[in-house]
Amino acid sequence: MLQQYSHSHSLSEEELFSYREHGYLIRTGVFAEQELQDLREVVEAAVSRAHSQTAQGNTYFLDNKRFVDVGDMTVQYEHQANSDTVRVIEPVQHLHPGLEELVFDRRIVEPVKSILGTEGVSIWTNKLNLKRGREGSGFGWHQDSPYWVHDSDHVDLLPNVYLAFDDATRENGCLKVIDRSHLRGCLPGTSDGTQLGGFFTDPGCFEESDEVLMExxxxxxxxxxxxxxxxxxPNESDLPRRAIVMTYQPAGFPMLKTGKICNVPV
Ligand SMILES: O=C(O)CCC(=O)C(=O)O
Incomplete structure (x- = not known):
């Protein structure tokens, strides 16, 4: 059953207030089951396409984790040695017309306009985060802003929208957010000597007990x-936990990896 949000899909004042206070907002029932079935097929087609393209890509390892760059796209694999299971693809919209359509969907973009307070919106980046049953690894605590601050001078204006293609539960590794942590700006990363450690937030800067599960x-x-x-x-269940995270910005700015401007049609 689809929820009845306002006709324009904009956020209500209460929703916007809550987003600003807590740094997150969940809207349930936005996409119907039939749409989701189609979207899951689109996702799997995109994953197959990305994986086959990696044969021509540039492979490298960071902290023993395999990454492959193919043009402007990066494909990350699961961390077990020799795993061919795709974990993350970024950016992803170019891989399938169904994804091109999705990132412009009004149900996603209109609330983003409410958050940004602007009529014009463009795409910053988007990624598929795929956690296969029993295999999907977790994501350490981090902020996106310190990662993006070198490529954007408006890092406060890059809201994320996560669309769950599967039910997201504690068991299959749902997204978790530290309540109100957005109010503190860019926080320092860890300095544990690893290559990727700097991307993870220093655990001394927040209380894990403030986590909220985005089930x-x-x-x-x-x-x-x-x-x-x-x-x-990590995904401890037999069920997949597939999602796309779409990140937007005010209109007229280039995308993170492609450097091309991708304005959302008004
Ligand atoms: O998909 C997830 O569970 C985490 C996503 C995430 O941390 C990210 O994409 O930055």
């Missing part, structure tokens, strides 16, 4: 702030 049925959207500390546990 939500398939078809839900989670909006979260670029400064919100977030992460997720």
């Amino acid at each position: 939500a049925p398939a078809g839900s959207l989670v909006f979260f702030d670029p400064h919100s500390i977030h992460g997720s546990a």
Whole structure:
């Protein structure tokens, strides 16, 4: 059953207030089951396409984790040695017309306009985060803003929208957000000597007990702030936990990896 949000899909005043206070907002029931079935097929087609393209890509390892760059796209693999299971693809919209359509969907973009307070919006980046049953690894606590601050001078204006293609539960490693952590700007990373350690938020800067689980049925959207500390546990269930995270910005700015401007049609 689809929730009845306002006709324009804009956020209500209460929703916007809550997003600003906590750094996240969940809207359930935005996409219907039939749409989700189609979208899951689109996702799997995109994953197959990305994986086959990696044969022509540039492979490298960071902290023993395999990454492959193919043009402007990066494909990350699961961390077990020799795993061929795709974990993350970024950016992803170019891989399938169904994804091109999705990133412009009014149900996603209109709330982003409410958050940004602007009529014109463009795409910053988007990624598929795929946690296969029993195999999908977790994401350490981090903010996106320190990662993006070198490529954007408006890092406060890069809201994320997470769309759950599958039910997201504690067991399958749902997204988790540290409540109100977005209010503290860019926080320092860890300095544990690893290559990727600097991307993870110094654990001395927040209380893990402030975590909020973004448990939500398939078809839900989670909006979260670029400064919100977030992460997720591994998938301990037999069920997949597939999602796309779409990040927007005011109109007229180039995308993170492609450097091309991708304005959302008004
Ligand atoms: O998909 C997840 O569980 C975490 C996503 C995330 O941390 C990210 O994409 O930055």
